[in-house]
Amino acid sequence: MMLEQEIKIPASPAASYRIKIGTDILGSLWPQIEADFGKYSKFVVTDENVVSAGHLKKLLGQRDVPTFVISPAGETSKNIDTAISIIETMEQAYLGRDTLVVALGGGMVGDIAGFAAAVFKRGVPVIQIPTTTVAQADSSVGGKTGVDSSLSKNAFGVFWHPAAVYIDVATLATLDDRQFRAGLVESVKHAIVADSEYFDFLESNLDTVLERKPDVLEKVAHWNCKIKGNIVETDPGEQNFRRILNYGHTIGHAVEAASGFGLLHGEAVAIGIIAAGLIEIELQLAGPGGLERIRRILEKLNVPVTLPDDLADKDLIDLIKRDKKAVNKWPRFVLITEIGKVYRRNEQYAVEVAPDVVEKILDRL
Amino acid sequence: MMLEQEIKIPASPAASYRIKIGTDILGSLWPQIEADFGKYSKFVVTDENVVSAGHLKKLLGQRDVPTFVISPAGETSKNIDTAISIIETMEQAYLGRDTLVVALGGGMVGDIAGFAAAVFKRGVPVIQIPTTTVAQADSSVGGKTGVDSSLSKNAFGVFWHPAAVYIDVATLATLDDRQFRAGLVESVKHAIVADSEYFDFLESNLDTVLERKPDVLEKVAHWNCKIKGNIVETDPGEQNFRRILNYGHTIGHAVEAASGFGLLHGEAVAIGIIAAGLIEIELQLAGPGGLERIRRILEKLNVPVTLPDDLADKDLIDLIKRDKKAVNKWPRFVLITEIGKVYRRNEQYAVEVAPDVVEKILDRL
Numbered sequence: 266m267m268l269e270q271e272i273k274i275p276a277s278p279a280a281s282y283r284i285k286i287g288t289d290i291l292g293s294l295w296p297q298i299e300a301d302f303g304k305y306s307k308f309v310v311t312d313e314n315v316v317s318a319g320h321l322k323k324l325l326g327q328r329d330v331p332t333f334v335i336s337p338a339g340e341t342s343k344n345i346d347t348a349i350s351i352i353e354t355m356e357q358a359y360l361g362r363d364t365l366v367v368a369l370g371g372g373m374v375g376d377i378a379g380f381a382a383a384v385f386k387r388g389v390p391v392i393q394i395p396t397t398t399v400a401q402a403d404s405s406v407g408g409k410t411g412v413d414s415s416l417s418k419n420a421f422g423v424f425w426h427p428a429a430v431y432i433d434v435a436t437l438a439t440l441d442d443r444q445f446r447a448g449l450v451e452s453v454k455h456a457i458v459a460d461s462e463y464f465d466f467l468e469s470n471l472d473t474v475l476e477r478k479p480d481v482l483e484k485v486a487h488w489n490c491k492i493k494g495n496i497v498e499t500d501p502g503e504q505n506f507r508r509i510l511n512y513g514h515t516i517g518h519a520v521e522a523a524s525g526f527g528l529l530h531g532e533a534v535a536i537g538i539i540a541a542g543l544i545e546i547e548l549q550l551a552g553p554g555g556l557e558r559i560r561r562i563l564e565k566l567n568v569p570v571t572l573p574d575d576l577a578d579k580d581l582i583d584l585i586k587r588d589k590k591a592v593n594k595w596p597r598f599v600l601i602t603e604i605g606k607v608y609r610r611n612e613q614y615a616v617e618v619a620p621d622v623v624e625k626i627l628d629r630l
Numbered sequence: 631m632m633l634e635q636e637i638k639i640p641a642s643p644a645a646s647y648r649i650k651i652g653t654d655i656l657g658s659l660w661p662q663i664e665a666d667f668g669k670y671s672k673f674v675v676t677d678e679n680v681v682s683a684g685h686l687k688k689l690l691g692q693r694d695v696p697t698f699v700i701s702p703a704g705e706t707s708k709n710i711d712t713a714i715s716i717i718e719t720m721e722q723a724y725l726g727r728d729t730l731v732v733a734l735g736g737g738m739v740g741d742i743a744g745f746a747a748a749v750f751k752r753g754v755p756v757i758q759i760p761t762t763t764v765a766q767a768d769s770s771v772g773g774k775t776g777v778d779s780s781l782s783k784n785a786f787g788v789f790w791h792p793a794a795v796y797i798d799v800a801t802l803a804t805l806d807d808r809q810f811r812a813g814l815v816e817s818v819k820h821a822i823v824a825d826s827e828y829f830d831f832l833e834s835n836l837d838t839v840l841e842r843k844p845d846v847l848e849k850v851a852h853w854n855c856k857i858k859g860n861i862v863e864t865d866p867g868e869q870n871f872r873r874i875l876n877y878g879h880t881i882g883h884a885v886e887a888a889s890g891f892g893l894l895h896g897e898a899v900a901i902g903i904i905a906a907g908l909i910e911i912e913l914q915l916a917g918p919g920g921l922e923r924i925r926r927i928l929e930k931l932n933v934p935v936t937l938p939d940d941l942a943d944k945d946l947i948d949l950i951k952r953d954k955k956a957v958n959k960w961p962r963f964v965l966i967t968e969i970g971k972v973y974r975r976n977e978q979y980a981v982e983v984a985p986d987v988v989e990k991i992l993d994r995l
């Protein structure tokens with residue numbers, strides 16, 4: 266005898282969230298959050314750099330809101346242990362499922378806070394208030410969350426869309442120069458994979474961007490959100506098309522891990538972008554012109570475009586194998602044929618590249 | 631200037647999964663899993679009790695499949711540290727997103743394995759092969775996953791529906807008597823909240839169930855899956871109706887935690903069910919007749935129906951406050967008006983009960 270029972274999981278309805286972009290909006294944001302999310306208890310996650318920069322005080326004013334300050338700031342804190350500390354702090358504050366997590370900070374804060382919200386008592390909402398170029402361009406939008414294990418990046422994670430995103434480009438004024446420039450690599454990446462017009466814009470306006478003029482920063486933020494939003498709406502669960510956002514990331518993640526997080530994410534991705542360009546030329550998918558333009562803009566951002574001497578190729582191959590997008594133990598790569606156009610093979614946006622080609626390119630980087 | 635961008639999250643389509651119930655099907659299951667999930671690498675999560683009982687060997691035969699054996703078996707291992715060890719073992723085996731997690735064991739194994747699958751590299755599928763009465767009745771179906779923090783139960787968790795469930799009631803033959811009986815409490819709970827006919831059936835057939843006759847065990851498993859499936863289909867995300875499955879659990883979870891996991895889940899829930907019954911009588915929602923029938927069936931199962939002396943009421947109140955379903959720091963309770971009928975107030979299935987009523991009942995338990 267074999268009995269059977271089918272369990273039907275109903276469709277979940279379409280949803281949406283708003284991104285608001287402005288200058289100097291942080292100080293007046295809390296009343297709006299209270300208006301939009303009044304029925305929730307609030308819990309803020311931020312880091313010590315954000316506190317030092319005065320952003321937390323600007324957001325909360327005199328309000329007494331339970332807050333977890335991640336220390337030290339930076340990628341080394343983006344791990345499962347920090348996520349556990351956040352969850353246990355929420356428990357100690359007797360917070361329940363009626364909690365709204367407010368992530369105030371860079372990509373690291375957003376990724377951890379998003380993950381903590383997603384797994385806290387089977388999920389509570391999170392809003393993102395990104396304060397760095399990388400978070401405003403990329404990580405605050407799209408619902409990816411993740412923390413690192415002791416072995417690799419984002420070993421733990423879920424898709425968990427934010428309930429709202431608020432971008433105040435004034436927070437970028439206090440960002441240290443290296444962080445500011447490295448974060449712009451994700452903007453360049455958006456242009457490379459999706460929009461040659463945006464690439465032209467970045468090329469023409471890079472000086473103004475680097476001077477941190479609010480008007481142009483708002484435009485950059487808006488352009489990033491439009492590109493990323495369009496991609497995420499098409500493929501929220503990263504089945505195929507969304508993978509184009511991983512351009513430069515397969516090697517980038519490995520380089521970042523190999524550096525012991527001595528390199529910033531954007532710096533590692535810059536190296537990964539150059540590596541992708543070299544692979545494209547090696548495989549005769551693209552001519553050298555696009556890569557030259559990309560290299561120039563990255564050099565102007567003052568991010569590395571070659572592999573630092575101390576990163577042995579052997580480690581990189583091993584780290585590439587641990588990439589979370591690995592299928593059959595060797596990850597696929599996103600490649601372009603020209604700026605704004607991603608290469609597809611058999612309808613796939615992430616394609617196989619033979620390991621010996623990758624090793625050859627790593628030698629040349 | 632304030633720029634805005636709306637991100638639309640498309641609806642996710644309806645889905646379904648199959649539960650297959652039989653006797654002695656474990657030995658022939660792997661070829662079916664390979665047929666249904668051929669493109670995935672497999673990773674088995676189980677515990678040392680399941681290995682000792684011979685179930686792992688029966689499932690895998692001579693096949694070499696990477697496996698994580700949780701040790702010690704039991705609720706004390708159901709924590710975030712174990713989940714981390716599982717994830718890192720998967721990484722060390724170079725497993726990627728094309729991995730199928732196979733959970734073979736009781737509720738603890740299913741909850742941890744489901745959680746690990748849900749958060750591994752932002753989610754991989756899991757199939758459940760429950761080997762205990764509690765897991766076959768309840769936890770393998772419905773997509774709840776969770777692990778404990780150092781402070782409370784299921785502090786970490788997500789909803790993650792299994793890709794399939796295979797129930798072999800022959801695995802219950804080797805289950806120790808205490809586990810077997812405690813697990814049947816969830817079956818009694820299903821009957822209490824959803825189906826008085828099923829309650830009659832359990833009352834009439836309890837001796838045969840306790841003799842572990844395969845035919846009646848298959849019927850019990852099927853009845854449980856139908857009841858639970860119907861509830862989960864109506865309200866997969868536990869917005870309201872699904873809460874009826876938490877009958878007896880608000881106090882049950884607190885009792886379980888207070889006992890330092892000296893009590894089994896089902897034993898603690900049995901006490902919680904009696905507590906709910908006493909609250910119903912105290913609030914004049916129900917007469918004493920139903921509670922008497924429930925008490926008799928629980929006594930026949932040989933599970934506790936009174937609070938052990940060593941559990942101080944004070945701790946319980948504090949632990950109840952940490953319940954994950956807490957709204958405004960004090961959780962709601964599921965109550966019935968008669969066997970098979972849940973009480974509703976303002977269309978809500980989980981209702982407020984004043985703390986002093988709960989304290990009074992705890993004194994009386």
